[in-house]
Amino acid sequence: MNTLLEVSDLAVAFGDVRAVRGVSFDLDEGETLAIVGESGSGKSLSSLAVLGLLPAQARVAGGTVRWDGRDLLTMPDDELRRLRGEELAIIFQDPLSALNPSLTVGYQIGEMFRRRRGASREEARRRAVEAMAEVGIPDAGRRAGQYPHEFSGGMRQRVMIAMALALEPRLLIADEPTTALDVTVQAQILRLLRTRQQQGLAMIIISHDLGVVARTARRVVVLYAGRAVESGTVAELYDRPAHPYTVGLMAASPSAHDPDRPPRPIDGLPPDITAPPGGCAFHPRCPLARERCRTTEPELRTVAPGRTSACHFAEEVLTRAGTTTDARA
Ligand SMILES: Nc1ncnc2c1ncn2[C@@H]1O[C@H](COP(=O)(O)OP(=O)(O)OP(=O)(O)O)[C@@H](O)[C@H]1O
Ligand code: SF4
Ligand SMILES: [Mg+2]
The missing domain is CATH 3.40.50.300 (P-loop containing nucleotide triphosphate hydrolases)
Structure with a gap:
């Protein structure tokens, strides 16, 4: 190994x-x-x-x-x-501190695909919704348009996990x-x-x-x-x-x-x-x-x-x- x-x-x-x-x-x-x-x-x-x-x-x-x-x-x-x-990716212990309160969750996940993978806006949104669905966030398409404060603690934790895994570290x-x-x-x-x-x-x-x-x-x-x-x-x-x-x-x-x-x-x-x-x-x-x-x-x-x-x-x-x-x- x-x-x-x-x-x-x-x-x-x-x-x-x-x-x-x-x-x-x-x-x-x-x-x-x-x-x-x-x-x-x-x-x-x-x-x-x-x-x-x-x-x-x-x-x-x-x-x-x-x-x-x-x-x-x-x-x-x-x-x-x-x-x-x-x-290298990390899921921080305090998930709220790691999210930007003024941007939608879908946008924040999508940004990773735009910045790191050169994805188009539309492609980034699609992949953000996929990443959210993968961690079990129900109704991911709609929730991608919501802000961090609209998510419960457990849901924010899932968002963090989705972000950490998104780029396949x-x-x-x-x-x-x-x-x-x-x-x-x-x-x-x-x-x-x-x-x-x-x-x-x-x-x-x-x-x-x-x-x-x-x-x-x-x-x-x-x-x-x-x-x-x-x-x-x-x-x-x-x-x-x-x-x-x-x-x-x-x-x-x-x-x-x-x-x-x-x-x-x-x-x-x-x-x-x-x-x-x-x-x-x-x-x-x-x-x-x-x-x-x-x-x-x-x-x-x-x-x-x-x-x-x-x-x-x-x-x-x-x-x-x-x-x-x-x-x-
Ligand atoms: N910003 C800081 N300023 C001063 N001391 C700090 C700071 N962050 C951590 N410490 C101290 O360093 C030590 C280790 O902290 P650390 O956060 O790594 O603990 P931990 O094992 O992760 O604990 P927990 O299970 O509570 O998360 C603790 O004694 C803590 O008080
Ligand atoms: S105090 Fe306990 S843990 Fe520490 S060296 Fe002695 S026996 Fe081991
Ligand atoms: Mg700790």
């Missing part, structure tokens, strides 16, 4: 504050990777940094991002913009793509994304919902306080997590969890990134924490084939997870 995207040791800072540090992952052609973690863990910033779309106050403070062999972080702006139009970053949607629409969108995956689309899916992740991704990266703390395939990581934080996330997730036990939130809150705790950032919340965890920050290391964990006691966690699974079976 061809590696399309290689993110290595990425760091993002606001002034002196590192909101993301040491995030690494790669993505093969047609593969889907999930990024999970609690609110504020750096999921959106990591993906925005990859596409050169960080908010003005933030900057990339380290690391490399290679796309198809090219360095995205040092690429001239116009070239990066062209790539974002042609090959090679990579789609989907930041909480189904959060605003009810379960029926969510299932429909996931089916559409799966069809595109089968046609070769590579995806990074960011989600709070471990159930959505299980249905879309092959591999997962878990972020905590701006750092990657675990990675592995969905199958292996869900079955035997190698980091106590992942164990906690799974226990807290209604959809990835054993239906016989109610979800149990992780005690405490993620740290303030302006003053992270010393040692392992998870230690104030970790049921396994001991002295070494308070003094020494664990490296992200390989703990099994294709598995990484940033826990001093990852092997112990892996063994415990195996025991729990056996006990439940």
Whole structure:
């Protein structure tokens, strides 16, 4: 398999504050990777940094991002913009901010075909309606003539998905793509994304919902306080997590969890990134924490084939997870 995207040791800072540090992952052609973690863990910033779309106050403070062999972080702006139009697409977490309130939705989608594909006005309109119908917007012909505020949150989310997929990108970053949607629409969108995956689309899916992740991704990266703390395939990581934080996330997730036990939130809150705790950032919340965890920050290391964990006691966690699974079976 061809590696399309290689993110290595990425760091993002606001002034002196590192909101993301040491995030690494790669993505093969047609593969889907999930990024999970609690609110504020750096999921959106990591993906925005990859596409050169960080908010003005933030900057990339380290690391490399290679796309198809090219360095995205040092690429001239116009070239990066062209790539974002042609090959790299994103569904933003906040769909309203990404739409122009004073232009009809059909016009905004159609513009993409006019600008990038040289489509005529009529052709652009036809393709915009098609793209809207494909994401399940009923009566797309009429709705193309309406403005963003005339769409519900879920419908706007579908519009964003239609725009992101319109030009058939090679990579789609989907930041909480189904959060605003009810379960029926969510299932429909996931089916559409799966069809595109089968046609070769590579995806990074960011989600709070471990159930959505299980249905879309092959591999997962878990972020905590701006750092990657675990990675592995969905199958292996869900079955035997190698980091106590992942164990906690799974226990807290209604959809990835054993239906016989109610979800149990992780005690405490993620740290303030302006003053992270010393040692392992998870230690104030970790049921396994001991002295070494308070003094020494664990490296992200390989703990099994294709598995990484940033826990001093990852092997112990892996063994415990195996025991729990056996006990439940
Ligand atoms: N514009 C900003 N100015 C200052 N700090 C910011 C800004 N945007 C994000 N941050 C901080 O950076 C950290 C990571 O933010 P990010 O948006 O990547 O989190 P996230 O994992 O996407 O969370 P969520 O699940 O809530 O979307 C957070 O602590 C956040 O407070
Ligand atoms: S290093 Fe220590 S505190 Fe951190 S996750 Fe592992 S056991 Fe818990
Ligand atoms: Mg986010």
